[in-house]
Every structure is written in C-alpha cells, then in structure tokens.
Amino acid sequence: MAWLYLVIASFGEIFGVLAINLFNQKRSMLRLLWIVVTFGFGFLFLWLAMREIPMGTAYAVWTGLGAAGTVLMGILIFKEPGNWKRLIFLLLIISGAVGLKLFS
Structure with a gap:
C-alpha cells in the first residue's frame, strides 16, 4: 500500500507544478489555493508512504516520478x-526511479 501512496504523492507534485505554471500565467487567489492544496495532498501521501518506505528511497522515487510527470x-x-533528447532523459529518470524499487 505504501508504494501506491507514493505514486499518489507524485501526482500531488505533478499537479502542484502545473498549478504554479497556471498561477504564473494569471495570478489569482483560487490558483494560489490550488497550489497549496495539491502540494499539501502530495505531502500527505508522501508522509503515509514514508511510514513503510525508507526516506531516501521514497524521496528519490517521489521526485523522479514527479519530474517525469x-x-x-x-x-x-x-x-x-518534446524532442528526442528530452524524451531520452525522461526515460532515464523513470528507469532510475524504477531501478530503485527493483534493487531495494
């Protein structure tokens, strides 16, 4: 269940960064609230995941999936x-996060 929490937490990071980008385009209190809620959601599930997964592994996977997303x-x-170089490096991020799971 902890790994599922970690994947859900990475969605909090992904949508939090999306919210920051939207906030930069048009500043409003609603968009600022969206940033706070999405990152809060992500941190809550990261905390739940870290009750069973070691901090170093959880953080690396969380940031890797968040960056890729x-x-x-x-x-x-x-x-x-979305050129080929960017997609190759994206694949490296994902394989690095998956590799941590396979070898831990």
Whole structure:
C-alpha cells in the first residue's frame, strides 16, 4: 500500500507544478489555493508512504516520478518542445526511479 501512496504523492507534485505554471500565467487567489492544496495532498501521501518506505528511497522515487510527470504535462498541456533528447532523459529518470524499487 505504501508504494501506491507514493505514486499518489507524485501526482500531488505533478499537479502542484502545473498549478504554479497556471498561477504564473494569471495570478489569482483560487490558483494560489490550488497550489497549496495539491502540494499539501502530495505531502500527505508522501508522509503515509514514508511510514513503510525508507526516506531516501521514497524521496528519490517521489521526485523522479514527479519530474517525469511534470515534463510530460509540460509537453502535452503547455506545448513545450518534446524532442528526442528530452524524451531520452525522461526515460532515464523513470528507469532510475524504477531501478530503485527493483534493487531495494
């Protein structure tokens, strides 16, 4: 169950960064509240996951999945460039996070 919590926590990071980008485009209290809620949601599930998963592993997987999801979100929603070099490095981030799970 802790690994599921960790995946859910990474969605909090992904949508939190999305909220920051939207807030930078148009500043409003509602968008600021969205930042606080999404990161709070992510931190809550990160805390739940870290009750069973060691901190170093949980943090590495959380940030890896969050970074990969944020890059994909930028490419799909904000039309950021998705060239082959960027996608290769994205694959390296994901394989690094998965590798931690396989060898821990």
